[in-house]
Amino acid sequence: MNISVVVLAKNNENTIKKTLESLKGFSDVVVYDNGSTDKTIEIAKSFSNVNLVQGQFKGFGWTKNQAASFAKNDWILIIDSDEVVDLELFTTLKTKTLDKNIVYKLNFKAFYKDIQVKYCGWNNQKIKRLYNKTITKYNSNDVHEDIITQNLQMEVLKGNVEHYSYHTISQFIIKADHYSSLFAKNNAGKKNSSPTKAFFNGMYSFFRTYILKRGFLDGYVGLIIAYSHMVTNFYKYMKLYEANKELKK
Template sequence: MSQRLSVVMIAKNAADLLPDCLASVAWADEIVVLDSGSTDNTVDVARAAGAKVFIDTDWQGYGIQRQRAQGHATGDYVLMLDTDERITPELQQAIQSVLSAPQPGAVYSIARRNYFLGRFMRHSGWYPDRVMRLYERERYQYNDNLVHESLACDTAPVVALNGDLLHLTCRDFASFQRKQLNYATAWAQERHQRGKKATLTGIFTHTLGAFLKTLLLRGGVLDGKQGWLLAVVNAQYTFNKYTELWALSRGYSEKT
């Protein structure tokens, strides 16, 4: 008998993104949306699409919010999505094949194709960008990280699925930059709480390393103009997070 699938996502002010996302998983047995305090009509859009909607505004980071969202699911398997992601028909077919004949204990990785400034990237470390998103609900859970959370499944066998997950990472540059700055701040706060520090030398070596890694080691040059721009963006993000950590550790930031 085929296993039941719960599509689970956390959302905030994503009313413009949700329709296409939800339409791409309308075939699932259950869709769970945990709203984090939207001020637009995200909740109404999700409910109109048939999703089970819950609200929790006590934000403690992405990892914990994903845990809470998964807690509302009832399916045998969870497919964890973001509101700016869409399932392709090929990926849908691969997921349905898993549900018909699952491998007990396995976690399934999905190739994510990221959109950046007018194109879906093919290199730059942004493709295939595999993420662990399909797994048994009662066996696995996300960690507690504030940002860059991941599934706690270190010892699980990993099976790569066919098909892509489309990720509208950067539809407009201003909102993308704001999101990157928020991620950098959360990253620095988390490291600071764990007693980590940054040095001026480390700031610049990590920044330069991020640029060269994206452009050369990960083939950013093959993505044309967007590849070069992404290398700069990744360097800027790295600079921001290490500089914020440096400021926090020296009492130069209000967030201490």
């Protein structure tokens, strides 16, 4: 296949082996590690098709573009270190004739531990992940990064990516803090915020996830996800409010 897989990694010893096992059929897998202190690097080195690169993290957009620069092929498939490519998707990628003027979307199945999340807006999301780096790249956003698709078409591929993003409640808390900080940093001086906006944005986020997107049907997992969305959005706008105040000084 003329596809290089790019995997960002940091302290993912619990998930990256499963990820790399699903990518054995690819000849070029770039694992871009940005500071692991666990066994992530050791695990990556055990796979013969992996090109391990150790570098800096400067926001998700910049870092994904930097990691893609080490790929041998022009076609770049972005897979996170807690995601698994299923057999149907691998077969599609192996047989598909790719068009460089198309950015390809993948279908995602989300899991908490080994419990599939069927609601909360998490299941069957179509996310842009395969592109030709001679035509496009990721934007420079620190968070909520995306592949630039101006003047390009999009197509959804058959098959799935299984996303095992959370294994403990503590991971929700850590990611809420991390993502809210990146959001504030990326939008300081560009967007307005206030405590009132933070409060109502957080409340609406919970209502949307738990009620409108039927997160309650996912049981206690749906409650965890909805509350995490609320907390993340509350702190996003509170941190932005503080950042804007600091800029004014």
